[in-house]
Amino acid sequence: MIVERVRLDNFRNYSHADVEFAPGNNLLTGTNAQGKSNLLEAVYLLAHLKSHRAGRMRDLVKNGEKESAVSGRFLDSGRSFTLKLAFGPTGRKVELNGQPQGSGGRSRGLVQCVMFSPDDPLLVKGEPSLRRDFLDETCEALGPVEAGLPADYARVLRQRNALLKGWEGGARFEEAMGPWDEALVRAAVPLVRMRFEIAGETAVMAADAYTGIAGGEKRLELSYRSTFGGPGEDVREMELSMRQRIEERREEEKRAKTTLVGPHRDDVEIRLGGSDARLTASQGEQRSIAFCMRIAQREYLSSETDREPILLLDDVFSELDEMRRKRVLDLVARGSQAIITTTEDLRGLLGGEERIIEVSEGTAKVV
Ligand SMILES: Nc1ncnc2c1ncn2[C@@H]1O[C@H](COP(=O)(O)OP(=O)(O)OP(=O)(O)O)[C@@H](O)[C@H]1O
Ligand SMILES: [Mg+2]
Incomplete structure (x- = not known):
């Protein structure tokens, strides 16, 4: 347009x-x-x-x-x-x-529209939330159903965290958390699946763009890292692994009084020429990587939404x-x-x- x-x-x-x-x-x-x-x-x-x-x-x-x-x-x-x-x-x-x-x-x-802003080089070295936002913004631009996924998850997470924060002891912790675990799983899995897909597709486009502007010496790799599940898993497998992870971290969560498993803890790993770009990318490289992520975002949205x-x-x-x-x-x-x-x-x-x-x-x- x-x-x-x-x-x-x-x-x-x-x-x-x-x-x-x-x-x-x-x-x-x-x-x-x-x-x-x-x-x-x-x-x-x-x-x-x-x-x-x-x-x-x-x-x-x-x-x-x-x-x-x-x-x-x-x-x-x-x-x-x-x-x-x-x-x-x-x-x-x-x-x-x-x-x-x-x-x-x-x-x-x-x-x-897709915007490259002056803060975008922070996509490489800044907080994980910036990289999650990149994926969620892309998700929201796909259509009305996808647009609701990040917000739905954020709402369930807020409510579950409020319950954890207000928990004042007692034997029925697991029982009280049960429905919230389920709500969390149901909101998390579609979001994580979308993020895996977006990260996977944009990774290829961003890597090509990077080779286009920097030449072929260093390959750009982006990969989504989830607190549970992997890119090839189906919905049921993902739900199972998330439930399992929640169970494993139950006691820790009780002490931390906050949700420890879910897409709010995920990140996108960025590697350049095999090294962790967060630790090693130069300023020009950070800017080039961020630019390529935006170019990939434009290309991905063009192909998905026409x-x-x-x-x-x-x-x-x-x-x-x-x-x-x-x-x-x-x-x-x-x-x-x-x-x-x-x-x-x-x-x-x-x-x-x-x-x-x-x-x-x-x-x-x-x-
Ligand atoms: N609400 C406002 N009312 C009046 N002026 C404003 C308002 N908001 C921002 N400005 C001013 O607008 C001017 C231009 O800002 P802008 O960010 O567009 O600059 P720019 O041309 O992009 O400059 P740079 O090359 O430094 O990025 C700034 O001096 C800013 O202080
Ligand atoms: Mg300006």
Whole structure:
């Protein structure tokens, strides 16, 4: 899918802006703090109806103003639609083709995008939760059923943890936990199966992308590590092994007062050239790996949903040498649309097909 145009009113450092994007690569250029990331954030916002970096909608409203609106015109499989999100002290309103939408929820996911954010190199060395989020985000973009899996598990886990925390002794611990063990297993297994599948598929795509940008010396390997079960197991086998693991750790759980077995403890192992990338990857390698994970996410979602997400790349080039930059651009150009921010002059690397948009003090101009 493609974003053709974005309009901003009192959004971040923009008073009013109207930006037209082209199919293919769009480069947002400008010095620091001009509004490049803010413009990408606006596209992300229309896809998710929340920001990837601000917890509160009010941080998105231009300082000194009350209300803000972001709207975009999109093209999806030949059909054009307009989505608008307005927000302020009285809440938020969503309009699709000018028609108010009852609850925002139904409009979420109409726009599909994949974002590489400046924090993404942390996917390699940061907390396991970041890598789990990568898989869960992908899962949520697959469709309404898959979208519910991470949230369902999180809800059961919260309730089970509350019970463990409040347990004040007594002989009937196992009996009290029984229904919660079962609820946990039933919510965990479909999620873990989805994560195994996503990790397995994206691992192949990310490895190919990595070879494409770094050459063939070091192979990238991603593998999902679960507290129970393995990639080839069926539902019943997984349920059995999870129940068994819970049983084994019963006493430990009682002491820890928190759930010790389940997908909230899982991780994705990342190896580069056979070594643990968490311990050894250089800065350029971390950035390259994270980028390849996003490229794989785009490719996986395109093949599973028949809708190619818009690729948003925020500051992907810093720390990459000239050769990698060129190859990154080549890989990106294989998709139908990407919007890329950069503070650097990349003219030497470009093929001349790109749209260049200069961002300066809250204005954006095609040059
Ligand atoms: N609610 C807001 N109201 C007004 N200005 C804001 C608001 N939120 C952020 N800004 C400002 O917008 C400016 C541009 O931010 P943005 O993150 O888009 O910069 P950028 O062009 O991506 O810069 P960099 O190259 O450093 O990443 C910043 O100076 C920021 O302080
Ligand atoms: Mg920025």
